[in-house]
Amino acid sequence: MTRELNPKTALVTGGSEGLGLELVRTLSDRGWDVVTDARNGDRLHANLTDLPARSRVRAMPGDVADAVHRGLLVDLVAELGGLDLLVLNASTLGPLPMRPLRDLTAVELGDTIRGTAGANAALMIELTDQLLRRDGVVVGISSDAAVEHYETWGPYGAAKAALDHLVQTFGAETGLAAYAVDPGDMRTRMQQDAFPDEDIADRPLPATVVPRLLALVAQRRPSGRYRASDIELPAREDVVA
Numbered sequence: 001m002t003r004e005l006n007p008k009t010a011l012v013t014g015g016s017e018g019l020g021l022e023l024v025r026t027l028s029d030r031g032w033d034v035v036t037d038a039r040n041g042d043r044l045h046a047n048l049t050d051l052p053a054r055s056r057v058r059a060m061p062g063d064v065a066d067a068v069h070r071g072l073l074v075d076l077v078a079e080l081g082g083l084d085l086l087v088l089n090a091s092t093l094g095p096l097p098m099r100p101l102r103d104l105t106a107v108e109l110g111d112t113i114r115g116t117a118g119a120n121a122a123l124m125i126e127l128t129d130q131l132l133r134r135d136g137v138v139v140g141i142s143s144d145a146a147v148e149h150y151e152t153w154g155p156y157g158a159a160k161a162a163l164d165h166l167v168q169t170f171g172a173e174t175g176l177a178a179y180a181v182d183p184g185d186m187r188t189r190m191q192q193d194a195f196p197d198e199d200i201a202d203r204p205l206p207a208t209v210v211p212r213l214l215a216l217v218a219q220r221r222p223s224g225r226y227r228a229s230d231i232e233l234p235a236r237e238d239v240v241a
């Protein structure tokens with residue numbers, strides 16, 4: 001692990017597995033202070049136990065849709081002196097198995113959009129002062145479903161489209177760098193839940209996406225929507241972020 005004299009601070013929502021966990025590990029390896037959460041506290045702590053003793057990862061179990069939990073996250077970030085990077089990663093597919101719109105209740109539809117877009121956006125807004133203190137970067141994790149229309153992906157796609165919009169509006173209003181990033185398919189629990197009958201071994205691991213995400217953050221490209229596969233890695237990937 002590299003330890004910086006003035007470590008940067010990141011908050012990654014949904015850091016107990018998949019892309020979020022890989023981001024937490026990589027940022028920690030690079031000497032960042034990292035705050036993360038997930039609803040299942042046992043899994044969150046279990047999957048972070050092998051980090052080096054000197055790592056400064058703060059794992060706070062909770063649901064990003066819970067205002068009290070978000071308040072605790074904001075307080076912790078304030079204690080750390082502000083936020084350099086906010087990654088809005090926590091998400092669900094909505095009710096499983098995924099169903100066509102005509103088979104969903106209004107509550108299921110609203111809960112899915114509120115859980116992914118509303119909750120993450122509320123946290124972003126509540127962290128405005130902490131982001132401004134460090135000229136921080138916001139990354140909303142998106143999906144191709146935010147712009148394409150796949151059968152049974154309606155609530156999830158709508159939630160991701162809303163999050164894209166809210167993140168980029170936040171960037172326009174604050175002047176902070178704000179990105180919506182489509183990571184592409186990854187071999188994770190979410191991918192398996194979406195395709196329960198498929199062998200997903202051919203999907204790339206989240207570890208292939210993280211360097212591209214962090215390259216985007218380090219390069220401070222103009223705010224906007226990006227696909228991870230389009231983000232080029234610098235020649236020496238180890239010098240980014």
Ligand SMILES: NC(=O)c1ccc[n+]([C@@H]2O[C@H](COP(=O)([O-])OP(=O)(O)OC[C@H]3O[C@@H](n4cnc5c(N)ncnc54)[C@H](OP(=O)(O)O)[C@@H]3O)[C@@H](O)[C@H]2O)c1
Binds near residue numbers: 041065143184
């Ligand atoms: N995997 C793909 O192929 C793919 C493709 C395109 C986009 N994405 C996006 O990439 C991101 C990561 O996906 P992934 O595949 O890594 O997902 P994943 O394996 O299902 O992990 C999701 C993480 O978010 C946490 N989480 C979910 N809801 C939460 C909430 N309300 N509050 C706090 N934590 C919450 C989960 O823990 P708990 O369940 O314990 O809360 C878990 O740590 C998501 O935004 C997803 O939409 C994924």
